[in-house]
Amino acid sequence: MQTARTTEQWRELDAAHHLHPFTDPHSLNQQGARVITRGEGIHLWDSEGHKIIDGMAGLWCVNIGYGRKDLPEVARRQMEDLAYYNTFFKTTHPAVVELSHLLSEVAPEGFRHIFYTNSGSESVDTMMRMVRHFWAVQGKPEKKVLIGRWNGYHGSTIGGASLGGMTYMHEQGDLPIPGIEHVEQPWWYKYGKDMTPEEFGLAAARWVEDKILEVGPERVAAFVGEPIQGAGGVIIPPSTYWPEVERICRKYDVLLVADEVICGFGRTGEWFGQQTMGFRPDIFTTAKGLSSGYLPIGAVFVGDRVANVLVAGGDFNHGFTYSGHPVAAAVAHANVKALRDEGIVDRVKNETGPYMQERWRATFGNFDHVDDVRGVGLIQGFTLVRNKATHELFPEWGTAGTMCRDIFFENNLIMRACGDHIVAAPPLVITKAEIDEMLGVAGRCLERFEKVVREKGMA
Numbered sequence: 001m002q003t004a005r006t007t008e009q010w011r012e013l014d015a016a017h018h019l020h021p022f023t024d025p026h027s028l029n030q031q032g033a034r035v036i037t038r039g040e041g042i043h044l045w046d047s048e049g050h051k052i053i054d055g056m057a058g059l060w061c062v063n064i065g066y067g068r069k070d071l072p073e074v075a076r077r078q079m080e081d082l083a084y085y086n087t088f089f090k091t092t093h094p095a096v097v098e099l100s101h102l103l104s105e106v107a108p109e110g111f112r113h114i115f116y117t118n119s120g121s122e123s124v125d126t127m128m129r130m131v132r133h134f135w136a137v138q139g140k141p142e143k144k145v146l147i148g149r150w151n152g153y154h155g156s157t158i159g160g161a162s163l164g165g166m167t168y169m170h171e172q173g174d175l176p177i178p179g180i181e182h183v184e185q186p187w188w189y190k191y192g193k194d195m196t197p198e199e200f201g202l203a204a205a206r207w208v209e210d211k212i213l214e215v216g217p218e219r220v221a222a223f224v225g226e227p228i229q230g231a232g233g234v235i236i237p238p239s240t241y242w243p244e245v246e247r248i249c250r251k252y253d254v255l256l257v258a259d260e261v262i263c264g265f266g267r268t269g270e271w272f273g274q275q276t277m278g279f280r281p282d283i284f285t286t287a288k289g290l291s292s293g294y295l296p297i298g299a300v301f302v303g304d305r306v307a308n309v310l311v312a313g314g315d316f317n318h319g320f321t322y323s324g325h326p327v328a329a330a331v332a333h334a335n336v337k338a339l340r341d342e343g344i345v346d347r348v349k350n351e352t353g354p355y356m357q358e359r360w361r362a363t364f365g366n367f368d369h370v371d372d373v374r375g376v377g378l379i380q381g382f383t384l385v386r387n388k389a390t391h392e393l394f395p396e397w398g399t400a401g402t403m404c405r406d407i408f409f410e411n412n413l414i415m416r417a418c419g420d421h422i423v424a425a426p427p428l429v430i431t432k433a434e435i436d437e438m439l440g441v442a443g444r445c446l447e448r449f450e451k452v453v454r455e456k457g458m459a
Ligand SMILES: Cc1ncc(COP(=O)(O)O)c(CNc2cccc(C(=O)O)c2)c1O
Pocket: 059, 118, 119, 120, 121, 122, 124, 153, 154, 155, 156, 160, 226, 230, 231, 259, 260, 261, 262, 287, 288, 416
């Protein structure tokens, strides 16, 4: 529904009536929001007619690309047949049944049960209540502490924000809630420089063991982490980290949870990031790529050990009005089916992912203020540094990142600054030619960024 207005009119109404997430309203209203009106493949258009390369797939979510004609048609048909019915009180409907069956097929072995939500945050909160319920029904109600990582991101609900390790979120709303602990993140570039990455991965995993022993294994319900931290700046742990974390969780009988909201549905070149990073969780949370953002939906994949206890454990008193919403479920089914049947996930693994990683390193590997160039599949990043030789970061964390992000934006390219990490996660349908297009623009933007760094005397 797009009333014909000028950009200025949209901006004025937006400033008057719309509160944006994670935004300083005063600052935004001074410059005015960019009005995005259309999308096609990896490109967006704004109300001024600018064609924009969306190197972030929206918010890490439009895996299948913009402008699909099939998904709106699926939504229309489902809406006409059954726009809504709930899955409480012994009812179900074909859309959520078919989606559940399909998801059990694309999931790693041992995940046959799915609980539905409307977002990643709700998936995380669902998981938090589920793991505590899992131990309580087995007579261990005191086994309820959840361990996350500093600089991990698990959403913006009270539970998800508490489990996440973004301290600037904890400061708003008196978080974290009780029963949440954090360990340091497996960021080799900052914490592991005196070790090989492999040695650091084991050391970082031992932080989890130390915390379990500090809290007491009998009180720890689960350890929760993103296979690769996304919003924290694409922090890719060394290969030894996750297998060692899994070994430690098994040793102390602590459930292992993967938050796959970003890493899921092909982002890393496998269906799920746990497969790329080499570990098997007991539960994993998803959203984003489940529907490619075409409609809000999330899903918690429950492994057999937990599902068997839940199924036998009586009422799990949790759920949402829109859990398994018919239209969202139908669109998610069509989306996942297309990711599979059009070979999109396979192409990320075998063609466009390797190509992106090779071109990403070639494009950013030789700048004076860019280091730790990294990535896998179609999730990648690098860190802006003051001195590459000494690994010295810029003094005011985030200033350089914002400068660089703004230069991308001025050049009609969207990439994210997470502090001084620059990250990208384009739609999975990106072609090799579009990767060349995107990185051509990005490389020129980095040249501009380094010129500004020199002019400002930041080096
Ligand atoms: C790992 C993870 N877990 C949970 C959530 C929460 O999902 P919802 O937003 O749907 O409730 C996320 C979301 N990740 C997210 C959301 C919004 C912005 C950015 C960013 O990188 O700027 C990242 C996420 O990345």
